[in-house]
Amino acid sequence: MQKYPMTVEGEAALRGELQRLKTVDRPRVIASIAEAREHGDLKENAEYHAAREQQGFIEGRIQDIEGKLSNAQVIDIKTIPHTGKVLFGTTVRIINVDTDAEVEYRIVGEDEADIKANRISISSPIARALIGKEEGDAVTVKIPSGTVEYEIDEVKHV
Template sequence: MNNVPMTVSGEAALRAELERLKKVDRPRITQAIAEAREHGDLKENAEYHAAREQQSFTEGRIMEIEGKLSVAQVIDVTALPKTGKVIFGTTIDLINIETDATVTYRIVGDDEADVKNNLISISSPIARALIGKEEGDVVVVRAPGGDVEYEIDQVHHL
């Protein structure tokens, strides 16, 4: 399986979620199942079925996170030389050439992407257009609404 790029903060967030699932949620769900079993007939016991469904979801999420962490390639952009080039993990200030509006994005792994917080996936069209470019370059992003031209104002290695 291929390595999956991930930022240091993305890995920390996944590890924290895994810790919570294993040490808080799993024991709570196990306790809820035990209490529901004490109520008798399991066929018509809604509490039991809800707890089992929650257990199934939690165990699935634990397996998913462990799988992602096992193939994660954690990239600490602060440890890399500052070249001014757009790479995974950098934060980029862009100027829309047509509207003169500015926007800031950080390129992160697929699991960390959150457009509302300006975190874009490495596999997104805008990130693919930006990778390898430098400050001052103009890039054309192919968007569903048409092509958009951006000038790279600044590249931050935060």
């Protein structure tokens, strides 16, 4: 069975969502279904069908999260000695060699990725190019329009 890397924060977020789904959302939907049943004919009851659809979504999401957590390999970057190398969970500042534009990314699991928060997936092209490299190294990333060269400015274990 394949394990999926996840940060400590990512695992905590999934566990929190799972707890909310089981203790808040699921009971609320069950109550909505019961209330809609009291209105009579279920064939033409839009509230009932909407609540059942929402229940299906919640149950599916619960199963999805439980599956992800059971296959998660939680990695705490704080327990790994700082070597200056780019690893899963590290934050890396890179500089575009052509434009001198700086950007900082944290390399995280697929479910935690959020480009707006500068968190990129371990499976993204940039992260794959950066993993194992050190401060000062140059990396070439293949993108749809060609290639981009970056220099690793700083690696942080946050």
